[in-house]
Amino acid sequence: MKIAFIGLGNMGGGMAANLVKAGHEVNAFDLADEALHSAAEHGCTTFDDAGAACQGVDAVVTMLPSGAIVKSVYEGSVFGHAPAGAVLIDCSTIDVATAREVISNAEAAGYDMVDAPVSGGIAAANGGTLTFMVGGTEKAFNRAKEVLDPMGKAVIHAGDAGAGQTAKICNNMLLAVTMIGTGEALKMADKLGLDPQKFFEISSQSTGYCWPLNDYTPLPGVGKQSPADNDYKGGFAAALMRKDLRLAMQAAQNVGAVTPLGKHAAEIYEEFAEESGGLDFSAVIKTL
Numbered sequence: 001m002k003i004a005f006i007g008l009g010n011m012g013g014g015m016a017a018n019l020v021k022a023g024h025e026v027n028a029f030d031l032a033d034e035a036l037h038s039a040a041e042h043g044c045t046t047f048d049d050a051g052a053a054c055q056g057v058d059a060v061v062t063m064l065p066s067g068a069i070v071k072s073v074y075e076g077s078v079f080g081h082a083p084a085g086a087v088l089i090d091c092s093t094i095d096v097a098t099a100r101e102v103i104s105n106a107e108a109a110g111y112d113m114v115d116a117p118v119s120g121g122i123a124a125a126n127g128g129t130l131t132f133m134v135g136g137t138e139k140a141f142n143r144a145k146e147v148l149d150p151m152g153k154a155v156i157h158a159g160d161a162g163a164g165q166t167a168k169i170c171n172n173m174l175l176a177v178t179m180i181g182t183g184e185a186l187k188m189a190d191k192l193g194l195d196p197q198k199f200f201e202i203s204s205q206s207t208g209y210c211w212p213l214n215d216y217t218p219l220p221g222v223g224k225q226s227p228a229d230n231d232y233k234g235g236f237a238a239a240l241m242r243k244d245l246r247l248a249m250q251a252a253q254n255v256g257a258v259t260p261l262g263k264h265a266a267e268i269y270e271e272f273a274e275e276s277g278g279l280d281f282s283a284v285i286k287t288l
């Protein structure tokens, strides 16, 4: 297939490279020269205009920072530039309302389109092991899946347009809550005189089992290797968690969902991200 890829940053760069590895022809566009150079090194054909990159393609994939940028890229450079009948796939994490609006406009212009945000960070993007949560019609999902498969370990149809973004923000709200809870429990065990490693050994096999404790332990030297063992560098930046929690709180407000712990986690990350200096989100344990 011929695929346009727009947004070749930390995540998009590796994802586009995996499409090339799978044998696709990839037209790449990004506003940053550095991203374009790297894409060229990975076998993409680079363009200095997003609309030109979309000419004659079978699919368009976007991996961009925000809903406003996604909307402006699709409306300004994809609709009317990609051939009618191309499948459009937005992998960015954005708000549910904008995702639905852009998909509805795409359908009106004759395209199949899905929202397909990801779980997994830069390592998963580079390694082709992302999980895609996809919102859109059955037909659009099946077409998008063929494009997404080489970039992920799982491609899951979440439901109608916007369902991918819904799954993503609910998942990350849960992740924030469990990360803070894990940090609290590890620190409290320590203060009560229980070796955190011993607590890990017990709770990771008990009802305290959860991903932040078992697979991403936020204390150095405890549990599996994680960003905590690398001075909290790498991984999933606290600022990105703050972004996802802002989206979650906005969505909760829109539908009147009651999320007291999500709200508290959002407040904690709002403050922590400001001072985190780019550290992984598990470094929130330092504030406890």
Ligand code: NAD
Pocket (backbone or CB within 6 Å): 006, 007, 008, 009, 010, 011, 012, 029, 030, 031, 032, 035, 050, 063, 064, 065, 066, 069, 073, 091, 092, 093, 094, 118, 119, 120, 121, 122, 235, 236, 237, 240, 243
């Ligand atoms: P990034 O800032 O590294 O990359 C974004 C890229 O988009 C940049 O290269 C930027 O130049 C480009 N860009 C911005 N505006 C553009 C425009 N109008 N046209 C073309 N290119 C434009 O961000 P990232 O970490 O790659 O994240 C991308 C998306 O993936 C975000 O929505 C983020 O929330 C989501 N995400 C990130 C991670 C992660 O661990 N980094 C994990 C899951 C999801």
